[in-house]
Every structure is written in structure tokens, then in C-alpha cells.
Amino acid sequence: MTSIRKDSKVSKTTTRLGRRSGGGVTLTDVARQAGVSVMTASRALNQPHLVSDDTRKQVLEAVANSGYVPNLHAAGLRSKRTRMIALMVPSIASGSAFLLAVHAMTEILVEAGYQVMLSERGYDRSRDDMVLDSVIARRPDGIVLTGLMESPRARQHLAASGIPVVETWEMTDTPIDMLVGFSHYDVGVAIARYFHEQGRRRVASIAATEARTAARFHGFADEALRLGIAGRHLQEGSSFVIEPPSQLGHGRSGLVRALEGDPDVDAIFSATDMVALGTLMEAQLRGLRVPEDLAVVGFGDFDFACNVTPALTTVRVDHEDIGRRTASMLINRIEGIAPDNPIQDVGFRLVRRESG
Amino acid sequence: MTSIRKDSKVSKTTTRLGRRSGGGVTLTDVARQAGVSVMTASRALNQPHLVSDDTRKQVLEAVANSGYVPNLHAAGLRSKRTRMIALMVPSIASGSAFLLAVHAMTEILVEAGYQVMLSERGYDRSRDDMVLDSVIARRPDGIVLTGLMESPRARQHLAASGIPVVETWEMTDTPIDMLVGFSHYDVGVAIARYFHEQGRRRVASIAATEARTAARFHGFADEALRLGIAGRHLQEGSSFVIEPPSQLGHGRSGLVRALEGDPDVDAIFSATDMVALGTLMEAQLRGLRVPEDLAVVGFGDFDFACNVTPALTTVRVDHEDIGRRTASMLINRIEGIAPDNPIQDVGFRLVRRESG
DNA sequence: ATGAAAGCGCTAACAG
DNA sequence: CTGTTAGCGCTTTCAT
Numbered sequence: 001m002t003s004i005r006k007d008s009k010v011s012k013t014t015t016r017l018g019r020r021s022g023g024g025v026t027l028t029d030v031a032r033q034a035g036v037s038v039m040t041a042s043r044a045l046n047q048p049h050l051v052s053d054d055t056r057k058q059v060l061e062a063v064a065n066s067g068y069v070p071n072l073h074a075a076g077l078r079s080k081r082t083r084m085i086a087l088m089v090p091s092i093a094s095g096s097a098f099l100l101a102v103h104a105m106t107e108i109l110v111e112a113g114y115q116v117m118l119s120e121r122g123y124d125r126s127r128d129d130m131v132l133d134s135v136i137a138r139r140p141d142g143i144v145l146t147g148l149m150e151s152p153r154a155r156q157h158l159a160a161s162g163i164p165v166v167e168t169w170e171m172t173d174t175p176i177d178m179l180v181g182f183s184h185y186d187v188g189v190a191i192a193r194y195f196h197e198q199g200r201r202r203v204a205s206i207a208a209t210e211a212r213t214a215a216r217f218h219g220f221a222d223e224a225l226r227l228g229i230a231g232r233h234l235q236e237g238s239s240f241v242i243e244p245p246s247q248l249g250h251g252r253s254g255l256v257r258a259l260e261g262d263p264d265v266d267a268i269f270s271a272t273d274m275v276a277l278g279t280l281m282e283a284q285l286r287g288l289r290v291p292e293d294l295a296v297v298g299f300g301d302f303d304f305a306c307n308v309t310p311a312l313t314t315v316r317v318d319h320e321d322i323g324r325r326t327a328s329m330l331i332n333r334i335e336g337i338a339p340d341n342p343i344q345d346v347g348f349r350l351v352r353r354e355s356g
Numbered sequence: 357m358t359s360i361r362k363d364s365k366v367s368k369t370t371t372r373l374g375r376r377s378g379g380g381v382t383l384t385d386v387a388r389q390a391g392v393s394v395m396t397a398s399r400a401l402n403q404p405h406l407v408s409d410d411t412r413k414q415v416l417e418a419v420a421n422s423g424y425v426p427n428l429h430a431a432g433l434r435s436k437r438t439r440m441i442a443l444m445v446p447s448i449a450s451g452s453a454f455l456l457a458v459h460a461m462t463e464i465l466v467e468a469g470y471q472v473m474l475s476e477r478g479y480d481r482s483r484d485d486m487v488l489d490s491v492i493a494r495r496p497d498g499i500v501l502t503g504l505m506e507s508p509r510a511r512q513h514l515a516a517s518g519i520p521v522v523e524t525w526e527m528t529d530t531p532i533d534m535l536v537g538f539s540h541y542d543v544g545v546a547i548a549r550y551f552h553e554q555g556r557r558r559v560a561s562i563a564a565t566e567a568r569t570a571a572r573f574h575g576f577a578d579e580a581l582r583l584g585i586a587g588r589h590l591q592e593g594s595s596f597v598i599e600p601p602s603q604l605g606h607g608r609s610g611l612v613r614a615l616e617g618d619p620d621v622d623a624i625f626s627a628t629d630m631v632a633l634g635t636l637m638e639a640q641l642r643g644l645r646v647p648e649d650l651a652v653v654g655f656g657d658f659d660f661a662c663n664v665t666p667a668l669t670t671v672r673v674d675h676e677d678i679g680r681r682t683a684s685m686l687i688n689r690i691e692g693i694a695p696d697n698p699i700q701d702v703g704f705r706l707v708r709r710e711s712g
Numbered sequence: 713a714t715g716a717a718a719g720c721g722c723t724a725a726c727a728g
Numbered sequence: 729c730t731g732t733t734a735g736c737g738c739t740t741t742c743a744t
Contacts, residue, residue: 160423245659
């Protein structure tokens with residue numbers, strides 16, 4: 001039987017196009033070359049301690065000679081473990097804070113023997129169902145979501161799939177499974193209080209439609225109103241709403257519009273550090289002194305925040321911490337260990353520099 | 357037989373842990389619910405025109421009711437088509453130009469029914485072999501590399517796998533398979549000539565160790581020397597070399613160092629737009645007028661380039677074009693259509709704004 | 713320490 | 729238009 005199959009394969013292979021010909025090195029080929037059974041070859045690669053030194057050497061040699069690369073689809077199909085973690089991010093095109101967390105997480109997961117598969121989730125929530133199904137179709141061992149998943153159908157599919165899920169970068173009492181995040185609303189509140197303490201009396205914000213940025217804005221607006229330091233725009237319930245991704249240009253145009261309706265604004269909370277940088281530049285060009293005339297605070301503590309002048313006051317989230325906690329929760333859960341606390345709040349920190 | 361298998365599966369399922377229980381909806385379950393054979397169910401989903409309207413309706417209903425999500429490992433194993441394209445990028449953590457191309461490409465590929473799998477290749481070339489093998493292990497239908505692949509072993513595995521490959525963002529006569537890119541060396545040459553035309557006479561560069569940035573630097577240095585406009589640093593063969601990722605801070609420190617050794621420098625070619633922005637800010641803080649006293653040119657035409665003051669003169673590469681060409685070459689090749697020209701040069705364009 | 717048999721969930725190929 | 733049979737490449741399970 002074995003020889004028949006082998007022959008038929010060889011003849012098929014050689015009659016095919018050149019490009020596709022080499023793709024067919026299987027574990028069976030390796031095993032034959034090494035003079036052992038397929039099962040032994042498999043063990044030599046995945047549970048090396050279970051085979052004799054001699055056998056292992058033979059197999060590894062055959063692997064090297066043949067250029068064998070395992071087919072993880074076959075392995076995953078049979079073993080139900082794909083050693084793959086799916087990471088869903090809103091977008092990779094913008095330099096957003098969560099990309100740093102992704103980077104940290106990737107290192108840990110790769111270390112632990114998992115491969116990460118990044119998917120762009122987009123900013124269009126209506127596509128969540130489709131995108132998620134295409135992820136589940138690959139049967140990852142775990143899924144990390146940037147943001148919450150609110151679509152009922154998506155939540156149901158996720159739960160039904162039995163795949164461990166970590167939602168990140170936000171806070172809720174009702175995660176699908178596990179959560180590592182913080183409250184964006186609270187960030188906004190904290191900035192409003194900070195401005196108040198600093199003696200600012202007419203504050204404004206450059207917000208965005210993206211859910212997390214909007215949450216920060218709402219916290220900021222609510223608290224500013226409560227403290228009586230809301231500028232005209234905040235009082236009227238309006239802000240300068242921008243579409244993601246947030247760019248430097250939005251910071252400039254946002255400040256222009258803020259000053260138009262309310263020339264005495266003395267503090268701006270910008271959607272992200274990139275937007276804040278634009279605000280900073282526009283202020284300087286208009287001869288406003290920062291922070292004396294105008295305080296500018298951003299969000300994210302991007303790489304450049306400490307390298308601009310005046311250095312940017314901002315909100316820092318420990319991305320490495322998010323990455324680390326997410327990775328370890330996931331790995332534990334995959335190995336059957338329930339997390340001590342499935343909802344983890346990593347908090348945030350106001351980094352006071354020079355701009356406000 | 358069918359009913360026996362069904363029974364055993366049901367009993368197994370119900371005795372398992374809750375979390376894993378729902379994951380097991382298979383096409384067999386759907387077929388049974390719809391009262392058709394598995395094959396017909398498969399056709400109803402993948403080749404709907406081959407089944408009757410009635411059957412299709414039955415199957416789709418069963419899919420919706422059961423929450424079935426196909427297992428693409430099984431499909432790929434059998435059909436040899438995974439409908440997955442692997443994209444290897446150096447890093448996602450830095451706002452680099454190629455991320456914009458990735459975004460454009462993703463849209464086209466998703467449109468065409470492919471899923472993209474992003475892998476971080478890192479800046480450490482010695483890991484190429486391992487990273488590549490882990491990609492091949494997933495048997496993508498196509499691979500897109502950001503940059504060239506120079507490791508002999510990796511090239512061999514890639515060729516042997518028979519997977520169509522497009523190398524991007526660089527130029528060479530010897531691609532593994534297909535190539536969509538441009539010459540970074542030529543970019544450097546073009547900037548040197550541009551500075552020369554503008555009457556600049558002591559030029560310098562803030563370079564980086566990353567291969568493509570280094571290539572731009574070499575083109576720039578060679579041509580500047582030839583034209584006799586090289587500042588002292590370039591004449592001495594030195595530059596201000598930074599490690600990736602290139603940051604704003606490097607632009608500031610780079611200019612400081614450039615002026616220290618050669619106070620009369622009148623033009624700087626920076627590694628990326630982010631670095632150029634730093635150069636710009638440092639120049640302004642030192643009271644240097646840009647572009648009168650100092651010309652600053654970047655690379656990448658990042659989103660903010662046209663929104664800073666003075667607006668940044670830079671080099672633009674049409675990322676959408678790269679994305680589009682790469683995607684279509686790949687899709688064609690997968691469908692058996694050989695590209696008219698496997699090496700495509702997309703060129704670049706100097707975008708003249710205000711900074712130089 | 714090693715091997716043989718069975719089967720993961722799906723689709724190619726062929727038959728009706 | 730629909731069904732049957734076989735098997736993708738690997739690992740689980742059981743036997744030796």
C-alpha cells in the first residue's frame with residue numbers, strides 16, 4: 001500500500017507545473033527517508049523526549065534534507081489545537097497606541113509557541129459579524145479583540161465556538177469571556193479635574209467618532225460641566241468631531257474652530273497625541289504660549305510625546321502590561337487554568353510634562 | 357453508519373465542558389438539519405449556482421440556526437487552497453509607509469475573497485528562516501514580503517513550497533518570484549540632485565541602519581559627493597545612524613549633531629517624514645529659517661507631511677499602486693495566469709512643498 | 713520506544 | 729441537480 005501510494009504521488013508530482021511541484025513534502029516522505037513510521041517521525045518533532053536519540057537524529061536529518069515544513073492545517077484539524085492566536089485590531093495604518101500592546105503581546109505569545117494572526121477589524125461595526133466569522137473559521141486557540149464586541153450575533157458565535165476571548169482597551173461588567181482594559185470615560189474625568197486643579201477655567205476638547213475616543217470626551221465634558229470650567233463649546237454640547245484615524249491636521253483645524261467660537265479657551269484635551277501635536281503647532285503659530293495661554297493634553301504617550309517642545313502632557317497606558325496580562329490569561333485558559341480575575345483593570349497615568 | 361457517528365458525537369459533546377461544547381457544529385450537522393447530503397450542503401455554500409433554489413434555502417437556514425462556521429483547515433487541507441494571503445511586515449509598531457500599502461492591499465484581497473494574515477518579520481534578518489517556516493506551515497495561497505528575502509535557506513524553502521511570492525518596496529534583478537517596488541538608492545540620488553539644483557552646497561543626511569533607509573542614504577551620499585555638495589560629514593563617510601524604528605527624536609538629535617561638526621550645513625535629507633519633522637522642529641527652535649537657511653526633505657509622505665508648517669517636502673511612493681499591483685499579480689498567479697512582467701517598478705515622486 | 717489503524721471536517725472526482 | 733466514495737496530512741488511541 002505504502003509503495004503504491006508513494007508511486008502514484010511521485011508520478012503526479014512530476015507531471016505538474018514546476019512551481020507547485022515541491023510543495024508536497026509530507027511527514028510520510030520524511031518518515032520513509034528516516035526509515036521509521038510516520039508516527040515516530042511525528043513524535044521526533046513534537047515530543048522529542050519520547051523517541052531514542054538515534055531516531056531523533058535520523059528524523060531531523062531527513063527534515064533538513066527534504067526541506068520539510070509541517071502542514072499546520074492537518075495538525076490542527078486532528079489535534080484541535082492550531083497554536084494560533086487571532087488579534088483583531090481596528091486598523092494598522094494609523095500609529096495608534098494599541099499597536100504597541102500588540103507588539104508586546106506578540107513577543108510573549110511567540111515565545112510560548114503561538115503564532116499570531118493579525119486581522120483588521122476596521123472602524124465599521126457593521127462588518128464585525130463577517131470579520132469575526134472569518135477569524136473563527138481558522139479555529140484559533142484564542143482571540144484578542146481590541147475593543148469590545150457588541151454585536152449579539154458575533155457574541156453568540158464567539159461563545160458557541162468555545163474559543164477563549166480577551167477583550168482589551170475598554171472596560172465593561174459584561175465581557176464575553178475575559179477583559180484587560182481601563183475606563184476611557186474615567187480618563188476624560190481625570191483630565192477635566194486636572195485642568196480644574198491647574199486653574200483652567202474655559203476648557204474644550206477635540207474629540208472623534210471612534211468609540212473609545214468618544215468615551216474619553218464624554219467623561220471630560222461631564223466633569224468639566226460639573227466643575228463649571230466648560231468652555232462655550234462644551235456647554236453647547238458640541239465638540240470638534242473627527243473621523244478616525246486621528247491625524248495631526250485635525251489638531252490644527254480643531255484649535256482654529258475652538259478659538260473661533262470661544263477665543264478665551266485656555267485648555268484643550270485632544271483625541272490623541274498626534275492630534276495634540278497639531279494643536280501645539282497651531283497654537284505656537286498663532287503666538288499663543290503653551291502652557292501659559294493654552295494647556296494642551298493628549299492621549300497615548302506616543303514615542304514623540306517627550307521629544308517635542310514643549311514636551312507633551314499626556315495619558316499613558318502601560319501597553320506592555322496589557323500585552324503581558326492578555327497573553328498570560330489566554331495561555332492559561334488554553335491550558336485549562338481559569339483566571340483568578342477575568343476582568344482586569346490596568347488603569348492609566350497622567351504624565352505631566354510641559355504642555356499643560 | 358451515519359447515525360452511529362452522530363450519536364457518539366452528541367454524547368461526547370454533551371459531556372464536555374461548557375466552553376468547548378458549541379465549537380463542534382460541522383457541515384454534517386448542517387446537512388442533516390437541512391435534509392441533504394454533506395456534499396450538497398458544501399455546494400450550497402461554495403458553489404450556490406449548482407444547487408436548486410429550494411435546497412440552497414434549506415441549507416442557509418440550517419447554517420443560520422446552528423451557528424455553523426466552516427472549518428477552513430479542513431477545507432484547505434482537502435482543496436489545497438486556503439484562501440489566505442500571508443503578509444510579512446518588518447513591524448507594525450511604527451507608523452511606516454508600507455503600512456499604508458498593506459491597508460490598500462488588504463481591501464483588494466478581502467474583496468477577492470482572501471483573508472490576509474499579517475506576520476511581524478522584525479528587523480533581525482537572522483530570524484527570517486524561522487518566521488518564514490512558520491508562515492509556510494499555514495500554507496497560504498500567496499506570500500507578500502515587505503523587503504527582499506536574502507537568506508538562501510528561506511529562498512529555497514519558499515521556492516520549494518510552490519507558493520507564489522511577491523517581494524515589495526525594493527528593487528532587484530533576482531527576485532524569488534515576483535516583485536513590485538522601486539529603487540531606494542535612486543531616491544537618494546534624486547534628492548541629492550534636487551538639492552544641487554536648488555543651490556544647496558553643504559548637504560547632510562540622517563540615515564538609519566534599516567536596509568532600505570541605508571540604501572537611500574548611499575544613493576544620496578554617492579551623488580552628493582559626485583556633485584561636490586557633500587557637507588563635512590558626508591565627505592568623511594559618516595552620517596547620523598539611527599536604529600529602527602525611526603522617531604521624531606532622532607530628527608532633533610541628528611540635526612544637533614550635524615550642526616556641531618559642520619555649522620554651515622544647508623540641507624538635510626532625513627530617513628523618514630517623522631525624522632524630518634523632528635529636524636524641522638529643532639531647526640525652528642534654533643532660529644534657523646526653513647527653507648531659507650536649511651532645507652529639510654523627508655521620505656514617505658506621511659499623513660501629517662502636508663499639515664505641518666512649513667509643509668514638508670518629501671518623497672511619495674504610491675502605496676495604493678503597490679497594493680493594487682501586488683494583489684492583482686498574486687491573484688492572477690494563484691489562478692494560473694502568469695504576470696506579463698514579474699518585475700514591476702512603481703517609481704517614486706518628489707513632492708515639493710515648503711520645507712526644501 | 714515504536715507502530716497500525718482510525719479519523720479530524722471538508723471537498724475532488726465520479727456516478728447517477 | 730444530488731449523492732457516494734475516497735482521501736488531504738497529520739495526531740489520537742491503542743497495541744506491541
